[in-house]
Amino acid sequence: MTKPLLIGNWKxxxxxxxNQELLHRLIPKLQQLQKHxxxxxxxxxxxxxxxxxxxACTGIVTGAQTVxxxxxxxxxxxxxxxxxxxxxxxxxxxxxxxxRLKYAESSAAVAAKFEAVQNAGMTPVLCVGETLEExxxxxxxxxxxxxxxxxxxxxxxxxxxxxxxxxxPVWAIGTGEVAQASQIESVHQSIRAFLSSSAPxxxxxxxxxxxxxxxxxxxxxxxxxxxxxxxxxGGLIGGASLKADEFIQISExxx
Ligand code: PEP
Numbered sequence: 001m002t003k004p005l006l007i008g009n010w011k012x013x014x015x016x017x018x019n020q021e022l023l024h025r026l027i028p029k030l031q032q033l034q035k036h037x038x039x040x041x042x043x044x045x046x047x048x049x050x051x052x053x054x055x056a057c058t059g060i061v062t063g064a065q066t067v068x069x070x071x072x073x074x075x076x077x078x079x080x081x082x083x084x085x086x087x088x089x090x091x092x093x094x095x096x097x098x099x100r101l102k103y104a105e106s107s108a109a110v111a112a113k114f115e116a117v118q119n120a121g122m123t124p125v126l127c128v129g130e131t132l133e134e135x136x137x138x139x140x141x142x143x144x145x146x147x148x149x150x151x152x153x154x155x156x157x158x159x160x161x162x163x164x165x166x167x168x169p170v171w172a173i174g175t176g177e178v179a180q181a182s183q184i185e186s187v188h189q190s191i192r193a194f195l196s197s198s199a200p201x202x203x204x205x206x207x208x209x210x211x212x213x214x215x216x217x218x219x220x221x222x223x224x225x226x227x228x229x230x231x232x233x234g235g236l237i238g239g240a241s242l243k244a245d246e247f248i249q250i251s252e253x254x255x
Contacts, residue, residue, distance in 0.1 A: 002038075002209070002211065003036065004036075004037050004038070004211070004213075004227070004233050005037065005038045005040070005211050005213055005233065006037055006038070006213075006235050006237065006250065006254050007039075007040045007042060007063060007091065008040070008042065008237050008241025008242075008247055009065060009236060009237065010041065010043045010044065010065075010241060011044075011065070013044070014043060016047070019043060020054070022242070022244055023051065023054045023055070025244035025248075026244055026248065027058055027060065029251075030251055031058055033251050033252065033254075034059045034060070036254075036255035037234070037254050038061070039060045040061045040062065040091045041060065041063065041241065042063040042064060042065050042091070043062070048062060048084070048087050049087060052087050052089065056088070061089075061091065062088065062089050062091075063090060063092060063125065064079070064089050064092045065092075065093050065096065066079075066092070066093060066096070066113070067080065067081050067092045067113050067116060067117055068080050068081070068113070068116070069112035069113045069115075069116050070116075071116070080120075081113075081116040081117050081120035082120050084120065085120040085121055089122055090122055090123060091123050091125050091164070092113075092117040092122055092123075092124055092125065093166075093236075094124045094126055094127065095107070095110035095113070095126055095127045096127045096168070097127060097170045097173060107146060107147050107150035108150055108154075110147070110151070111150040111151045111153065111154035111155070114126055114155065114163070115155050115159070118155065118159065123162055123163060123164060124163050124164070125163070125164040125166050125213075126147075126151060126163060126164070126165050127215070127236070128147040128148060128165060128167060128191070129144065129167055129170050129173075130144060131170045131171060132170070135169065135171065140187065141187075144190070144191065145194050148191065148194060152198060157198050157199055157204065157205075157206060160206040160210055161209070163210070164210070164212075165191055165210060165211070166213045166214070166215050166236040167184070167187050167191065167212060167213070167214055167215070168215040169183070171216075172215075172216025173215065173217070173238065174217070174238055175216075176217050177216075178216060178222050178226070179214075179216060181226070181229055184214050184229055185229050185230050185232075188214070188230070191207075191212055192207040192212065192231060193207075195207040195210065196208075211233040211234060212231060212232070212233055213234035213235050214226055214234075214235055214236070215237065215238065217239075218235050218236075218237050218240060218250060219240045219250070220240070220246050220250055220253070223235065223249070223250040223253035224253040234254060235250065235254065237250055
């Protein structure tokens with residue numbers, strides 16, 4: 001297994017000034033942890049240039065929050081994978097629940113974005129997770145399997161060789177409500193088991209090498225417990241990644 005991974009998702013927050021202040025506080029501390037963990041931050045797209053520039057040569061990498069599935073052309077407002085790659089983005093979030101739910105991104109569109117990201121030489125972070133309604137009606141596992149299957153249908157199982165999966169229960173994102181340890185462990189295990197069962201042979205099974213990170217109201221108080229769970233290989237951090245002290249403490253819990 002490669003190093004654990006911590007990703008900060010800034011969502012639609014920040015300004016040139018605030019980003020500079022945040023990075024100024026984060027960089028020296030996070031650089032000390034790099035021997036133990038990989039770290040990425042995902043700013044809003046207008047700030048990618050600023051953040052990529054500030055992080056160059058630090059070992060901390062930049063990711064984007066979304067991408068177009070199209071290569072170029074008449075897609076006003078969209079950003080292509082090759083543009084993100086040119087800026088030296090290393091990761092791209094695809095299928096974040098805020099995109100799936102607020103912008104009606106289908107699993108098929110998410111899978112096409114996943115492929116576009118890989119074709120441009122970057123690593124997709126496939127976000128999967130169930131709504132509260134789906135969990136309460138016993139459909140969580142099925143929903144997540146469908147989200148994974150859409151990617152297998154698009155790129156094949158081998159697509160998971162160069163990818164990260166983020167389990168983010170929708171009801172835990174930005175709500176302060178964290179999934180229970182047993183729920184997180186069980187979903188992470190079932191993601192690995194599902195991918196493994198889809199492989200025709202052990203050699204073609206990407207599941208054991210795959211990093212599966214957890215996201216949903218992770219903060220400095222609960223991070224250590226979550227990161228110690230079996231099958232959790234890191235975190236995707238939203239709100240808490242905007243506070244330097246919080247993000248540093250979360251990083252220290254993973255290192
Ligand atoms: C997220 O946006 O991916 C996320 C996990 O947000 P938060 O940590 O704020 O719940």
